[in-house]
Amino acid sequence: MSIGNIQEYSGLWVFVEQRDGTPAQVSLELLGKGRDLAEKLEVDVTAILIGHNVSEMAEELIFYGADRVIIADDPIAKDYRTETHTEIIVEQVFKEKPEILLIGATCLGRDLAPRVSARLNTGCTADCTELDIDKEMGLIVATKPFFGRDLMADIICPLHRPQMVTVRPGVMEVKTHNRKRSGEIVYIDVNCEEEDIKVKVLETMRAVSDGMSLEEAEKVVVAGMGVGTKEGFEMVQEFAKLLGAHVGATSLPVDEGWVSEDKKIGQTGKAIRPKLYIGCGVSGAIQHSAGMINSELIIAINTNPKADIFNFADYGIVGDVSEIIPALIKELRAVKG
Amino acid sequence: MDIVVCIKQVPETSDIGWDPKTGSLIREGVEGILNPNDKNALEAALQIREQHGGVITALSMGPRQAEDALREALSMGVDKAILLNDRIFAGSDTLSTSYALSLAIKKISRFDLILCGKESWDAMTAHVGPQVSELLNLPQLTYATEITIHNNSVTIKQKLENGFRILASSFPALITVEKEIDQPRIPSMESIMNAYRDKEVQVWTNEDFGEHKTHFGLKGSPTQSRKVYIKKVHKGKVAILEGKPDEIARNLIQLLKQKGLCCGIYVNWQYTRI
Numbered sequence: 001m002s003i004g005n006i007q008e009y010s011g012l013w014v015f016v017e018q019r020d021g022t023p024a025q026v027s028l029e030l031l032g033k034g035r036d037l038a039e040k041l042e043v044d045v046t047a048i049l050i051g052h053n054v055s056e057m058a059e060e061l062i063f064y065g066a067d068r069v070i071i072a073d074d075p076i077a078k079d080y081r082t083e084t085h086t087e088i089i090v091e092q093v094f095k096e097k098p099e100i101l102l103i104g105a106t107c108l109g110r111d112l113a114p115r116v117s118a119r120l121n122t123g124c125t126a127d128c129t130e131l132d133i134d135k136e137m138g139l140i141v142a143t144k145p146f147f148g149r150d151l152m153a154d155i156i157c158p159l160h161r162p163q164m165v166t167v168r169p170g171v172m173e174v175k176t177h178n179r180k181r182s183g184e185i186v187y188i189d190v191n192c193e194e195e196d197i198k199v200k201v202l203e204t205m206r207a208v209s210d211g212m213s214l215e216e217a218e219k220v221v222v223a224g225m226g227v228g229t230k231e232g233f234e235m236v237q238e239f240a241k242l243l244g245a246h247v248g249a250t251s252l253p254v255d256e257g258w259v260s261e262d263k264k265i266g267q268t269g270k271a272i273r274p275k276l277y278i279g280c281g282v283s284g285a286i287q288h289s290a291g292m293i294n295s296e297l298i299i300a301i302n303t304n305p306k307a308d309i310f311n312f313a314d315y316g317i318v319g320d321v322s323e324i325i326p327a328l329i330k331e332l333r334a335v336k337g
Numbered sequence: 338m339d340i341v342v343c344i345k346q347v348p349e350t351s352d353i354g355w356d357p358k359t360g361s362l363i364r365e366g367v368e369g370i371l372n373p374n375d376k377n378a379l380e381a382a383l384q385i386r387e388q389h390g391g392v393i394t395a396l397s398m399g400p401r402q403a404e405d406a407l408r409e410a411l412s413m414g415v416d417k418a419i420l421l422n423d424r425i426f427a428g429s430d431t432l433s434t435s436y437a438l439s440l441a442i443k444k445i446s447r448f449d450l451i452l453c454g455k456e457s458w459d460a461m462t463a464h465v466g467p468q469v470s471e472l473l474n475l476p477q478l479t480y481a482t483e484i485t486i487h488n489n490s491v492t493i494k495q496k497l498e499n500g501f502r503i504l505a506s507s508f509p510a511l512i513t514v515e516k517e518i519d520q521p522r523i524p525s526m527e528s529i530m531n532a533y534r535d536k537e538v539q540v541w542t543n544e545d546f547g548e549h550k551t552h553f554g555l556k557g558s559p560t561q562s563r564k565v566y567i568k569k570v571h572k573g574k575v576a577i578l579e580g581k582p583d584e585i586a587r588n589l590i591q592l593l594k595q596k597g598l599c600c601g602i603y604v605n606w607q608y609t610r611i
Binding site: 115204318 | 463466480568577582
């Protein structure tokens with residue numbers, strides 16, 4: 001499939017993920033970032049919203065940065081399905097030819113984006129942590145941590161359109177909600193027939209929330225490779241509990257099975273921005289720091305004084321987790337009485 | 338139930354070089370292992386075959402040494418192994434890789450299911466499953482933690498951030514699996530020996546696909562690495578707390594108290610046990 005003249009492609013689109021009529025946090029983050037990028041390119045930001053009975057959200061999306069909201073509202077799109085969402089987005093992309101399409105790298109986004117990119121025969125850069133515009137080339141530059149220690153890659157998509165990028169939730173900031181912003185709302189027809197769609201959703205099960213999520217936690221204590229053993233990990237948990245903090249982890253404790261995957265922080269896990277971050281035996285490699293660098297106060301405990309984390313920690317303790325954490329537990333118990 | 342399992346050889350270590358000109362990882366000469374998540378896909382396929390019969394083909398694209406990953410798949414018990422190997426394929430991005438894999442699957446032609454790991458542990462894009470589905474015009478069922486085969490359909494339990502969904506599809510379909518779906522079997526010494534001694538890994542090149550050259554490798558890849566670089570984050574000077582563990586602990590807790598971050602009570606606090 002030929003995309004024609006790439007000069008015809010203009011404008012920045014954000015796919016808005018929604019659940020029960022509420023936009024996903026990452027979509028609001030992308031509207032904010034999209035605004036900055038669009039201003040550099042001097043183009044508009046369009047939000048594309050798909051679902052059933054979702055139009056009430058449209059105005060909010062304008063307040064968060066959209067100049068225009070495209071709504072595909074149809075019972076067939078009530079549940080997310082790869083086929084319907086892909087069909088709707090691709091048809092609209094063919095009609096309007098946006099130059100950039102941003103999608104949140106959630107489970108849904110990571111199912112949708114590669115499918116859309118394959119149908120449009122265009123490039124998609126996955127799980128980016130920074131986005132910028134190269135004004136000279138008129139291209140979006142998507143930065144992502146690359147396999148290997150501290151490697152970053154700047155990826156471009158020069159000859160195909162739209163340039164697609166997925167962005168990890170939590171790494172961009174939500175822009176201020178501005179009620180004075182105005183924009184256009186456009187309804188489009190959905191041309192999908194149920195009998196053509198091969199995948200059916202038989203059941204949806206929501207996990208019961210265990211209180212505040214890691215992303216929203218004010219304090220997070222993170223266990224890294226330096227905790228050494230399961231017992232070491234449990235000690236860090238004990239410390240977190242006394243401090244009233246959530247527990248997070250780098251890859252190792254997750255891979256060892258000491259803690260579930262949903263506690264992983266970093267490039268392939270969650271991105272957090274708590275008021276207090278305490279890294280216990282965390283070295284601070286980019287795969288992890290990509291998910292925590294926006295924390296307000298960073299405290300690091302590591303035996304290696306040259307560990308990367310000391311380059312961006314506010315306070316550092318050069319010492320062994322197995323000695324420092326018991327002392328902290330003792331101190332906290334004394335303080336709490 | 339004939340199944341194609343797409344697998345990838347990944348570097349054993351993350352301490353790996355890259356070509357500053359192309360931004361591609363230098364995979365040659367680096368010890369490779371079978372991508373751990375792909376073992377889950379192989380195991381799932383083997384379990385389906387135990388119940389429903391059929392032929393399992395393991396398919397991979399990569400340098401010649403990726404043959405080892407296919408030998409491992411053979412030792413786990415797959416029936417056939419195919420390696421797509423051609424200099425023209427080098428430097429492919431996910432779309433270009435998916436294109437070559439989809440051509441190979443078309444050539445294999447007989448399949449009811451395609452299984453893939455959710456993602457590779459080196460690139461972690463999770464692109465190839467959905468892109469291969471699209472290029473073959475197949476329904477995609479991603480993030481499976483359970484697969485159930487029925488007479489004319491397959492259902493999966495799909496893992497999402499906030500819960501699960503049960504999805505159903507007709508055949509043929511492509512499924513990507515999560516690592517919790519199964520415990521991959523460890524092949525016996527004998528089956529490893531057999532895999533190297535008695536089994537064949539077919540090698541297909543660009544010539545096997547006719548005129549598609551422009552879709553392969555660096556030239557056929559829409560995305561390009563413009564720059565790969567080392568990034569060290571610096572935030573200013575770190576204040577090191579010194580002394581014996583007891584003194585450090587006292588000073589740190591004092592500091593947290595001053596900042597109002599010490600003993601906030603988090604009522605709903607609980608661990609997730611696994």
